[in-house]
Amino acid sequence: MKIAYVTTYDVLKSSTWPKHQVGLCGAGYYISQNLQNQSISLDYINSFKKNYALITRSKWSFYRYLLKKDYYRWAEPLVLKDYADQIFQQLSNFNSDIVLCPENAMPIAHLECKQPIVLWTDSTIAALIDLYPYLSNLCSETQRNIYALEKSAFDRCKLVIFSSEWAAQTAIDIYGINPSKVKVVPWGANIECDRTLDDIQTIVDSRDSNPCKLLFFGTQWERKGGDIALSVAKELNSIGLNTELTVVGCDPPVTQQSLPTFVKFLGFIDKSNKEGEHKINQLLGESHFLILPSQAETYGHVFCEANSFGVPCIATNIGGIPTVIKENSNGKTFSLDANVLEYCTYIDSLMNNYSEYKRLAFSSFNEYQSRLNWSVAVKTVKRLLM
Numbered sequence: 001m002k003i004a005y006v007t008t009y010d011v012l013k014s015s016t017w018p019k020h021q022v023g024l025c026g027a028g029y030y031i032s033q034n035l036q037n038q039s040i041s042l043d044y045i046n047s048f049k050k051n052y053a054l055i056t057r058s059k060w061s062f063y064r065y066l067l068k069k070d071y072y073r074w075a076e077p078l079v080l081k082d083y084a085d086q087i088f089q090q091l092s093n094f095n096s097d098i099v100l101c102p103e104n105a106m107p108i109a110h111l112e113c114k115q116p117i118v119l120w121t122d123s124t125i126a127a128l129i130d131l132y133p134y135l136s137n138l139c140s141e142t143q144r145n146i147y148a149l150e151k152s153a154f155d156r157c158k159l160v161i162f163s164s165e166w167a168a169q170t171a172i173d174i175y176g177i178n179p180s181k182v183k184v185v186p187w188g189a190n191i192e193c194d195r196t197l198d199d200i201q202t203i204v205d206s207r208d209s210n211p212c213k214l215l216f217f218g219t220q221w222e223r224k225g226g227d228i229a230l231s232v233a234k235e236l237n238s239i240g241l242n243t244e245l246t247v248v249g250c251d252p253p254v255t256q257q258s259l260p261t262f263v264k265f266l267g268f269i270d271k272s273n274k275e276g277e278h279k280i281n282q283l284l285g286e287s288h289f290l291i292l293p294s295q296a297e298t299y300g301h302v303f304c305e306a307n308s309f310g311v312p313c314i315a316t317n318i319g320g321i322p323t324v325i326k327e328n329s330n331g332k333t334f335s336l337d338a339n340v341l342e343y344c345t346y347i348d349s350l351m352n353n354y355s356e357y358k359r360l361a362f363s364s365f366n367e368y369q370s371r372l373n374w375s376v377a378v379k380t381v382k383r384l385l386m
Helices: 019-037 053-066 077-091 138-157 165-175 199-207 226-238 272-284 301-307 338-353 352-371 374-385
Strands: 002-006 041-046 098-101 118-119 156-160 182-184 210-218 243-248 262-266 291-292 315-318 333-334
Touching: 002 077, 019 041, 019 301, 041 077, 041 315, 053 077, 053 138, 053 210, 053 262, 077 182, 077 199, 138 156, 138 165, 156 165, 156 374, 165 182, 165 272, 199 352, 210 226, 210 272, 210 301, 210 338, 226 333, 243 272, 291 301, 291 333, 291 352, 301 315, 315 338, 333 338
Parallel strands: 002 041, 002 098, 098 118, 118 156, 156 182, 210 243, 210 291, 243 262, 291 315, 315 333
Antiparallel strands: none
């Protein structure tokens, strides 16, 4: 089987990946590598020429400075028709059996080709309007374009694969996609992992029950629920459970001087280099819980990554998260309006019954091994493509 692998970024050059899309680009990379591990040949089609720049810059300026709204060139029909032409031209150089796009639907919105088109993504863009900050102030033109272009892409697809039940159902609800061509295959962890159960035994045994170490991992403090994580750490300390909170990926919401001594902000850590990768692995290995009470989340690779170290996850019951986190298997999800004490009761009960915590840690690793890794995911998709 030969697959034309369509992305708007260069999958094999992480230095070129947009910082705000590192998770999505990382998914594209790991999907490609695992497809090749399954003896599937890939024809990479990416890095498109950016034509119509004068038109899109003019529109961007008009909406930004006159109407105070956001306009995006990635949802401009002229641009996407041009992308489709570029994809078609490159397809003519290959003998691909299938076209697979492992990002959002936009690059294939106008694609006409003889090969069946397959999309594997974490959400429709429409489902994120007014949920994600960058989609909360759209101009009417971009908003209309998103709906029209996503609909066009889904109509062209032979198969649409989503990473969560939430994403699949919202796509069916919004666009009326035929459920028979919609499948759910969870994504994996965007890290290398050759850890065995014996390795996890050593890692978990090395975690002292005091202090309780919470890890918050996210670039957007508000959307990822940073205030809730901080309140949980404060409350746990106030009720007598010695707790530390380590924050990776974002700056403190207030000055460092006004933060409690049990909170550490480490800023952004680049895991594309060996030093950053080692630091992140160290933090995950020594933490008791990943806490990420997101207010909006399509999926969350970091939950899979935490599980690969035997770290249970604590999060909110929204978006794609319930597909990843199963209660009493690899963590727990809470409602958006849950009281901080609900989080604290859960954590405190496990830390005071440490054998139960260890059981959950080993179970978390089992969830990673059985369903939350790229090898399992890609094998499933290969069967669907066959």
